[in-house]
Amino acid sequence: MLSVMLAWLSLALFNGALARNSICPTVDVGYATYLGNQTYPNTVAYLGIPYAEPPVGDLRFRATVPLNTTRVSEEASLNGVVVNATYYPDFCVQGTTGAGDAGGAGSEDCLKVNIYSPYGVEEGDNLPVLFYIHGGGYVYGNPRNWPFDNWINQSPNVIIVSVYYRLDSFGFLTTPEFADPTYGDFNAGFQDQIQALKWVKSYISKFGGDPTKVTINGQSAGGSSVELHMIANEGEQLFSGAIAQSVFRSPLPTPEQQQPLFQFYASYAGCGTGSVAEQMTCLRGASISALARAQDAAVQGKFSGLYNSFRPVLDGMLITGHPTSMFERDEFAHVPLIVGATSNETLSGGANISLALKEYFPSLTDAVIQEFLRLYPADEFDSLSQQFQVATGEPDVICGRQAMGGPSSLHSNTWTYRYNTPNPTSGSDVVAHAAENWMMFDGTNTGLNGSTTFTPQTPAELAFTSELIAYWLSFVRTGNPNIYKLDRSPMWEQYTELSPVRMVLMQDPQNLTIVSGSYMESQPATEAARCAFAISKAQACQN
Template identity: 80%
Template sequence: MRNVLVFAFFALFNGMFAQNSIRPTVDLGYVTYLGNRTYPNTVAYLGIPYAEPPVGHLRFRATVPLNTTRVGEEANLNGEGVVNATYYPDFCIQGTTGAGDAGGAGSEDCLTVNVYSPYGAQEGDNLPVLFYIHGGGYIYGNPRSWPFDSWINQSPNVVIVAVYYRLGSFGFLATPEFADTTHGDFNAGFKDQIQALKWVKSYIRKFGGDPTKVTINGQSAGGNSVELHMIANEDEQLFSAAIAQSVFRTPLPTPEQQQPLFQFYASYAGCRTGSVAEQMTCLRGASVSALARAQDAAAQKFCLPYPRQPFPQLTGGSSGSYNLFRPVMDGMLITGHPTSKFQRNEFAHVPLIIGATSNETLSSGTNISLTLQEFFPSLTNTDIREFLLLYPVDEFDSSSQQFQVATGEPEVICSCQAMGGPSSRHSNTWTYRYNTPNPTSGTDAVSHSADNWMMFDGTDTGFNGSMTFTSQTPAELAFASELIAYWLSFVRTGNPNTYKLEKSPVWEQYTELNPVRMVLMQDPQNLTTVSGSYMERQPVAEAARCAFVISKAQACEN
């Protein structure tokens, strides 16, 4: 009898081991990928190409759809059969943050996605999809800094896709001559995002996803990307809902305004002379290191260092942020400033969550006038004086708080009203104020990207695609779970309340007549069973200031 029991135990053990050691794969029809089972219920397929490598003659050009025949043939020629997708891919070439670091790390061959899915998910499951666009000012950022394994582990009923897209000069070089696409293409990095969404539409079913139920989500420059997707002339419907976190309200320049940056960049890279066609031939033949040094030199020439988060600012009011590589108003894909298009009802009517942190600002310093002029170069002296009248120092606790609010509202915070108000007339809309500091920041201020630390395993981005992760306390983990539950409930149903945690308060909808928002906050007593979040009404003074900011959309060019 004892031998029978021993045999039964080992048979059960071996069966469990075999089941747990099954290697998850996904067959896309043209190639099969091997994923990494990061939790018992979670698989990460990392570095899956969605487009042709933008190298050689494809450098500075619009995204080219993936040649699936080539991918399949290469897998067979290599004798792999199944392509390993269990490790993070090369990230896109980074620019300098302006904090004394050099950019240049990464690879041009970076147009890939990371796909996180429940273990065992298969075609026909029709799980809703979250498509995440990282921030970093369109200059830097590595999706490895924002992993989603724990999100799937918490809620194994969604599929999540994180996109790598071209950054800096590689993604956003612009000069008026690009109107002739034989020279180059405007907004290549943004077009990468569009092509990745098209790849999702074609293949996410294989991972168990539903291509008709895709929520786009991004923070900072990723939030600005969400805003641009909502107003861009995309040739097909690629998403059904949106989450915009801390939208980076950067000016959207014309190609003509970017021409001085193009000429400086080309000259520094050794491509000073000749026609634009000759300069582009030279730039396509230049080494990555030469181009990386050129884009860093542009930042050093035009930008001031900033301490930690997250964007360099520019000196010289006449130069301003036209000397940063950003999306441009190309007249074809992007035909107007986002804020103005929202006010004119020229945007995608989809359910929306939008919010910002309590103490947002993308600037440092003390001079409000100079900072606004640097961030929004087309503001006139009259515009600046009108801005200053809105922020008298006696209405704030300190001059530093005055500076933070006077710069943070037009740079980030007022996106909640600029986008949320028009959205609420057509679709269910929710807004929030994130109110828990990043504990590694050394300050009580709830600064830009504090929500990223909480939602992504204690992450802080570093230089050149690097990052650090800090372990989280039980109270922090509980708060992170609350945030993830709201987000993924919205992804699943278009409503953050349907699958919220039981302890979490009901998140009331935002309307222009009832401008309420959720204050997302860790429990002050660090209890894990109690929510610290609560509803509040947008302050009347903030609403009035943001109404003025919105009225200046043409001058601010955002």
């Protein structure tokens, strides 16, 4: 009883302080008023704003349920004047990063967005919106690790929304029986993103944003998500531009191909017997820790099936085809696009190209793998490690630049890039996957179970960061990265199939802060030919 009284007293003091301080940044969305956190003089962060009902209990493994605004309003009126949105929310339940760690941290009640806005912005200002989708292989990731406060501080003329969505088995559990929603729903984690975009369409105007001018942006699995949004049957227009960074060209298996993984998972979690209905009832009653152990076990060598990861699937309803093929068939959203990759990335490990391709693309036949190998003869590379990186990195990630950029350029203004500055904390000159995240987000390095480490950046690094942010937010504001670029930055020429040019984004080699190290280059013909082959094998690769 004493603890309850103290809690009410604390809340009363909190609300009293708000009433006395009229300059506290708040936004009334109609059903609740949210208090933001002023992180710079010109920047406010509204953290953990719910966009959907918590997917707990019977809603576990089901399609996203729109937010019950009546419930939120009633809870807000019971708890005080405003809802405190000054601290980061619980992140979604994590899977293992693949580094031998165990996942499981986080919460199922995680369907929230963080909103970053200029201080003093009002409804009617109609600022363009960046909607950011984090990476992590659809398995892990915490939006807190990729903050946008300094983006708004640099360019206080946009609204930025960063989304939390269900991950790993919680977001992408699949069995063919989900064709009947009585049991569950396909691609629940991707449906979370769609519902968040619908919430933005309905309410971002209250934060000063323009719901008709939303650019979706993501890196890795976030880049893959951008690609999927461009080909998915979403029923309404939810975005007007797209930025896809290092697109995770993951296979989209069928529900039938995922069924062995479902059965392993259910059995490992103690729910392996009975009908699918009985198994799902058991799984919905299982603890998060039991499910976390089961999803980790699948990728830690305890499951022998071909498809051992929980990721988006070809459900035939929301996602009806493989993205690369749908781009080739002109079945995608025609919006301005930026798409690119880092110089040296791959998402495969080991040293055997054939084994790596087979592990990444389980449906590849030996004959197709041999065709891939003939494109990457060892004598064309400086080392075997470089041969492996290019031979796996192009089909894994890099060729997404051509697979999306080529078809897009026939209909919309399109820009491509090659990011060419290594993460300085890596101790390597290799410009690996996610290198740009370190530069764009305060020196972040993702850790285990939703954690990260931020490393201070030098003046030259901060200068390069500002250059990247300027390009990105110019595109968000105008559909063109050049309009509001920094004066020192070069003009970013458009990509076309006849002129496949790209920007090389890199820090000044002399570490100067007043000049840019970025420059334009043409796509090498050998890379174009290899990627054309990878694109032609989209059905075999299932991407």
